[in-house]
Amino acid sequence: LLRAAAPLCLRLLFFVYPIVNTVAFEAFSWYDLGGAGSYLRADVSIRRGSAEEIRARHIAIVAICMYPLGMLLFFGALLMSARHAILRGQPSSLSNVIAFLHDEYKPIYFWWELMEMLRRFLLVGVFLVVPAQGTVEQLAYATCVSIIYLALQVAASPFRKTSDGLLAVACS
Numbered sequence: 001l002l003r004a005a006a007p008l009c010l011r012l013l014f015f016v017y018p019i020v021n022t023v024a025f026e027a028f029s030w031y032d033l034g035g036a037g038s039y040l041r042a043d044v045s046i047r048r049g050s051a052e053e054i055r056a057r058h059i060a061i062v063a064i065c066m067y068p069l070g071m072l073l074f075f076g077a078l079l080m081s082a083r084h085a086i087l088r089g090q091p092s093s094l095s096n097v098i099a100f101l102h103d104e105y106k107p108i109y110f111w112w113e114l115m116e117m118l119r120r121f122l123l124v125g126v127f128l129v130v131p132a133q134g135t136v137e138q139l140a141y142a143t144c145v146s147i148i149y150l151a152l153q154v155a156a157s158p159f160r161k162t163s164d165g166l167l168a169v170a171c172s
Contacts (some may be wrong), residue, residue, distance in 0.1 A: 006097055007097045007100075010078075010097065010098065010100075011100055013071060014071075014075070014100065014101070017067075017068070017071055017117060017120070018120055018124065020063075020067045020068065021067070021068045021120060021121060021124050021125055022124050022125075023042075024060055024063040024064045024067060024068060024125070025060070025064065025124065025125040025128050025129060026040075026041060026042035026060075027040065027042065027056045027057050027059070027060030028057070028060065028128060028129040029041040029042065029128060029133065030048055030133065031044065040053065040056065042056075043056070064125065068121050068125060069121070071117070072114060072117050072118065072121065075098075075101060075113070075114060075117070076111070076114050078094065078098050078101070079098065079101060079102065079110055079111050079113075079114065080111075081094060082094045082095040082098060082102075082110075083110060083111075086102055086107055086110040087107050087108070087110070089107065101113045103160075104159060104160060104161075104164055105158045105159060105160060106157075106158055106159070106160055109156060109158035112156070112158040115149070115152070119145065119146075119149050122145050123142055123145060123146070127141050127142045127145070146172065149172060150169065150172040153165075153168060153169060153172055154169060
């Protein structure tokens with residue numbers, strides 16, 4: 001039963017990654033009401049600088065370390081463990097279970113999904129926190145990351161199917 005459930009659980013963890021990433025970073029997004037203060041977008045009862053804000057921020061930091069960063073490291077470890085089977089084209093039980101992470105890519109780029117997860121982490125999370133929200137600086141950082149990722153993607157051409165590569169470039 002555990003063997004049958006493992007692939008489903010891994011896929012579920014993978015598919016909820018963008019959602020959890022977004023929610024975890026919501027503890028750093030504020031409504032600025034000018035003289036009335038700033039309030040957390042996720043819970044407008046929490047005022048910036050309050051004890052509740054500090055508690056919410058600590059919980060968010062733990063959540064970010066556990067899930068968005070933890071999943072990136074976990075999937076990276078799984079891919080690295082299965083790399084020999086993937087590169088040789090001799091599937092193992094592990095490479096079959098995590099095929100949803102590497103099947104769309106050329107064997108040499110079996111790790112490319114980690115790049116995509118890192119891109120999502122940066123765009124959805126980090127750039128929500130680092131520069132001031134709603135500023136040109138925030139837009140500039142996100143644009144730079146998007147352009148760099150697009151250039152890497154075009155140069156590497158990691159997809160097995162040309163149509164997948166063209167779609168990915170168009171979406172990037």
